[in-house]
Amino acid sequence: xxxxxxxxxxxxxxxxxxxxxxxxxxxxxxxxxxxxxxxxxxxxxxxxxxxxxxxxxxxxxxxxxxxxxxxxxxxxxxxxxxxxxxxxxxxxxxxxxxxxxxxxxxxxxxxxxxxxxxxxxxxxxxxxxxxxxxxxxxxxxxxxxxxxxxxxxxxxxxxxxxxxxxxxxxxxxxxxxxxxxxxxxxxxxxxxxxxxxxxxxxxxxxxxxxxxxxxxxxxxxxxxxxxxxxxxxxxxxxxxxxxxxxxxxxxxxxxxxxxxxxxxxxxxxxxxxxxxxxxxxxxxxxxxxxxxxxxxxxxxxxxxxxxxxxxxxxxxxxxxxxxxxxxxxxxxxxxxxxxxxxxxxxxxxxxxxxxxxxxxxxxxxxxxxxxxxxxxxxxxxxxxxxxxxxxxxxxxxxxxxxxxxxxxxxxxxxxxxxxxxxxxxxxxxxxxxxxxxxxxxxxxxx
Amino acid sequence: xxxxxxxxxxxxxxxxxxxxxxxxxxxxxxxxxxxxxxxxxxxxxxxxxxxxxxxxxxxxxxxxxxxxxxxxxxxxxxxxxxxxxxxxxxxxxxxxxxxxxxxxxxxxxxxxxxxxxxxxxxxxxxxxxxxxxxxxxxxxxxxxxxxxxxxxxxxxxxxxxxxxxxxxxxxxxxxxxxxxxxxxxxxxxxxxxxxxxxxxxxxxxxxxxxxxxxxxxxxxxxxxxxxxxxxxxxxxxxxxxxxxxxxxxxxxxxxxxxxxxxxxxxxxxxxxxxxxxxxxxxxxxxxxxxxxxxxxxxxxxxxxxxxxxxxxxxxxxxxxxxxxxxxxxxxxxxxxxxxxxxxxxxxxxxxxxxxxxxxxxxxxxxxxxxxxxxxxxxxxxxxxxxxxxxxxxxxxxxxxxxxxxxxxxxxxxxxxxxxxxxxxxxxxxxxxxxxxxxxxxxxxxx
Numbered sequence: 001x002x003x004x005x006x007x008x009x010x011x012x013x014x015x016x017x018x019x020x021x022x023x024x025x026x027x028x029x030x031x032x033x034x035x036x037x038x039x040x041x042x043x044x045x046x047x048x049x050x051x052x053x054x055x056x057x058x059x060x061x062x063x064x065x066x067x068x069x070x071x072x073x074x075x076x077x078x079x080x081x082x083x084x085x086x087x088x089x090x091x092x093x094x095x096x097x098x099x100x101x102x103x104x105x106x107x108x109x110x111x112x113x114x115x116x117x118x119x120x121x122x123x124x125x126x127x128x129x130x131x132x133x134x135x136x137x138x139x140x141x142x143x144x145x146x147x148x149x150x151x152x153x154x155x156x157x158x159x160x161x162x163x164x165x166x167x168x169x170x171x172x173x174x175x176x177x178x179x180x181x182x183x184x185x186x187x188x189x190x191x192x193x194x195x196x197x198x199x200x201x202x203x204x205x206x207x208x209x210x211x212x213x214x215x216x217x218x219x220x221x222x223x224x225x226x227x228x229x230x231x232x233x234x235x236x237x238x239x240x241x242x243x244x245x246x247x248x249x250x251x252x253x254x255x256x257x258x259x260x261x262x263x264x265x266x267x268x269x270x271x272x273x274x275x276x277x278x279x280x281x282x283x284x285x286x287x288x289x290x291x292x293x294x295x296x297x298x299x300x301x302x303x304x305x306x307x308x309x310x311x312x313x314x315x316x317x318x319x320x321x322x323x324x325x326x327x328x329x330x331x332x333x334x335x336x337x338x339x340x341x342x343x344x345x346x347x348x349x350x351x352x353x354x355x356x357x358x359x360x361x362x363x364x365x366x367x368x369x370x371x372x373x374x375x376x377x378x379x380x381x382x383x384x385x386x387x388x389x390x391x392x393x394x395x396x397x398x399x400x401x402x403x404x405x406x407x408x409x410x411x412x413x414x415x416x417x418x419x420x421x422x423x424x425x426x427x428x429x430x431x432x433x434x435x436x437x438x439x440x441x442x443x444x445x446x
Numbered sequence: 447x448x449x450x451x452x453x454x455x456x457x458x459x460x461x462x463x464x465x466x467x468x469x470x471x472x473x474x475x476x477x478x479x480x481x482x483x484x485x486x487x488x489x490x491x492x493x494x495x496x497x498x499x500x501x502x503x504x505x506x507x508x509x510x511x512x513x514x515x516x517x518x519x520x521x522x523x524x525x526x527x528x529x530x531x532x533x534x535x536x537x538x539x540x541x542x543x544x545x546x547x548x549x550x551x552x553x554x555x556x557x558x559x560x561x562x563x564x565x566x567x568x569x570x571x572x573x574x575x576x577x578x579x580x581x582x583x584x585x586x587x588x589x590x591x592x593x594x595x596x597x598x599x600x601x602x603x604x605x606x607x608x609x610x611x612x613x614x615x616x617x618x619x620x621x622x623x624x625x626x627x628x629x630x631x632x633x634x635x636x637x638x639x640x641x642x643x644x645x646x647x648x649x650x651x652x653x654x655x656x657x658x659x660x661x662x663x664x665x666x667x668x669x670x671x672x673x674x675x676x677x678x679x680x681x682x683x684x685x686x687x688x689x690x691x692x693x694x695x696x697x698x699x700x701x702x703x704x705x706x707x708x709x710x711x712x713x714x715x716x717x718x719x720x721x722x723x724x725x726x727x728x729x730x731x732x733x734x735x736x737x738x739x740x741x742x743x744x745x746x747x748x749x750x751x752x753x754x755x756x757x758x759x760x761x762x763x764x765x766x767x768x769x770x771x772x773x774x775x776x777x778x779x780x781x782x783x784x785x786x787x788x789x790x791x792x793x794x795x796x797x798x799x800x801x802x803x804x805x806x807x808x809x810x811x812x813x814x815x816x817x818x819x820x821x822x823x824x825x826x827x828x829x830x831x832x833x834x835x836x837x838x839x840x841x842x843x844x845x846x847x848x849x850x851x852x853x854x855x856x857x858x859x860x861x862x863x864x865x866x867x868x869x870x871x872x873x874x875x876x877x878x879x880x881x882x883x884x885x886x887x888x889x890x891x892x
């Protein structure tokens with residue numbers, strides 16, 4: 001008798017929250033008190049190989065339950081599906097999820113529902129890479145270019161990028177890939193650090209952390225701006241004095257400004273030679289970013305962590321609105337949509353510097369940038385991945401940065417799996433951490 | 447002793463679904479089988495006047511539970527708040543909801559979370575209008591222009607519209623408002639009908655319903671296109687033959703095309719003299735709509751039912767991407783954001799023809815268009831509200847169309863309240879309708 005094909009037998013979600021608001025870690029002009037959280041998914045199978053697929057959406061606290069509910073809404077698309085078929089072609093699932101004829105209304109392709117699609121697809125890619133015995137970046141870098149093209153949904157993209165052109169780019173990306181892979185394993189991939197620059201830090205802490213960053217080998221640091229203008233000037237002065245003239249100083253306004261204000265404020269800070277201004281205004285405002293870019297050069301304009309899908313990136317590139325594209329591993333529809341975004345960036349020759357930090361974003365995005373270097377853009381010039389040094393201890397295959405570079409992940413998978421004890425302890429509201437805090441709150445005098 | 451101020455004491459959500467997929471009602475190229483649904487909210491108070499605030503997000507079936515969860519996530523912003531303060535200034539609540547420092551990450555200002563914000567704000571406006579004893583359109587039309595300006599969040603808009611300019615527009619809109627109000631009460635507001643044109647209809651049914659629409663006094667009908675090109679040509683021919691040369695024939699592609707395809711397909715249908723092509727491509731693609739508009743004139747380009755916030759509308763207008771702006775009462779952040787959108791449309795002199803149909807959208811949008819006519823744009827020229835003749839029986843103050851015009855609602859409130867029996871019967875999954883269907887499904891042979 002033929003054996004039945006292995007199927008996805010488990011689709012388990014977790015509402016995981018870390019109490020980061022108790023420190024000022026993660027504070028910026030728009031997000032003063034985040035509790036970094038993950039709406040987390042585990043796919044299990046009856047393949048008997050023990051491999052699970054892990055994926056998540058990142059949120060900053062309240063509403064993580066809504067995000068979990070959105071992932072749950074996709075359950076029937078995955079549970080019971082043949083594992084082999086799913087892992088051999090996540091692109092078909094990607095289209096099915098984006099096109100669910102009823103769920104689509106809740107986006108389309110944006111917000112909570114689209115992040116849920118990303119979490120599910122990333123879990124499938126994690127499972128696929130584990131079953132292939134490769135880290136995700138390597139699975140992608142080794143894959144047949146035509147198969148990679150088949151993983152991308154080109155709908156609403158073809159005025160900027162066709163499947164035929166994508167195939168050309170991927171074939172071109174193969175030239176010299178073995179040498180680049182060797183170089184990557186030797187040196188790693190450039191990183192920059194945001195840890196010195198949170199708004200909540202004192203000037204003394206900013207100075208200390210900025211100097212430490214330089215000593216640690218980082219060639220770029222990032223500073224949050226966008227609250228009080230006089231504070232911004234003072235903090236930029238402090239940061240520039242701390243790092244000296246040769247370190248790139250990136251600024252991040254976290255969407256706080258209108259277009260005209262963004263131009264005025266960025267020009268005010270130009271004396272400190274900022275490398276880029278990030279999220280100067282609404283993440284939806286393609287034309288606004290283009291106007292700002294034209295007015296603040298040579299300061300570069302960077303955005304993308306809140307760009308909700310490939311169509312927004314297409315427009316940012318077509319409009320000449322950005323100098324730096326900051327993809328996010330879990331904001332858009334997973335690896336498949338990030339392949340589209342990397343291809344668009346390659347086509348327009350705009351460097352990709354992924355957004356990271358949060359929960360597990362460093363762990364994930366390094367795979368995307370390393371694939372891009374080895375097998376697509378072929379360069380790390382002006383490319384660097386954000387690094388924030390917190391919460392890595394909760395991951396089984398944590399991001400490691402040495403001498404200002406991300407080291408190459410070698411474990412099979414997408415590095416999304418969290419430490420089981422961390423999941424249990426930080427599950428909201430009944431995990432040990434939150435249960436204890438609730439009890440303490442109830443005992444405290446009003 | 448002073449009496450305590452009345453407070454919001456109830457925040458009750460309902461998952462309501464209608465089995466519209468059992469007919470072909472609502473079928474289009476992107477949405478073949480919608481079950482028109484509402485994530486529904488009732489606010490109650492201890493004011494003792496019996497007035498409740500009703501609001502909802504419209505969805506098309508699966509995922510309505512996710513939408514309910516998103517509304518629930520906003521509970522603490524409203525429950526316990528003083529009613530008088532809330533109703534006197536919904537704008538402050540609007541900003542608090544959009545700026546919730548943790549929930550904001552789930553958008554920002556888009557998708558499930560933003561629709562939840564809209565549902566809550568619309569419920570507050572419904573309550574405010576009931577307490578004022580006026581239908582919403584009249585409350586808005588009578589309001590002090592400076593107060594209306596205070597209800598709008600101008601963040602990320604000021605490169606297109608400032609508060610000062612908005613005040614000018616609203617003051618200008620007051621000239622002759624009494625005459626227009628009288629005319630409105632006499633004639634109503636122009637409507638067009640989508641009921642003939644669903645993709646699932648046979649040619650015979652299309653012909654019959656199109657002729658009926660003309661007989662009923664409609665000056666415009668709408669036809670769904672975007673699936674099979676040959677079918678589109680045939681159905682346009684059938685529809686044009688049915689209505690004759692003098693009725694406006696609008697086409698709606700429901701996002702199915704890429705930019706180049708949209709241009710080709712629209713030109714193919716030009717011989718049938720379409721009035722507008724609606725949602726020719728991705729609703730996120732401002733630049734794509736601009737390119738299509740430049741290529742298909744004199745056919746007009748219309749979009750907006752999936753435009754997720756005021757920043758998207760700002761760009762559609764700044765880029766010259768649309769001839770017709772189709773706001774939606776429940777996609778964006780409620781009445782406050784729709785005030786911003788109506789002001790933008792007035793500033794750019796682009797006619798607003800709201801999206802309606804669904805569940806309760808006709809009931810709501812008529813208030814916005816009637817306010818616009820009486821006290822902002824001052825005209826109904828080239829303006830018409832979509833009408834779809836289903837599900838109105840579930841509303842206490844249903845939309846009524848006579849001789850191709852929406853009659854003026856006169857009951858206090860925003861007309862959002864559903865018939866209590868309809869709520870009970872269609873609550874998913876335990877209301878009488880769904881419980882019976884589940885039982886029938888379980889009894890049916892596999």
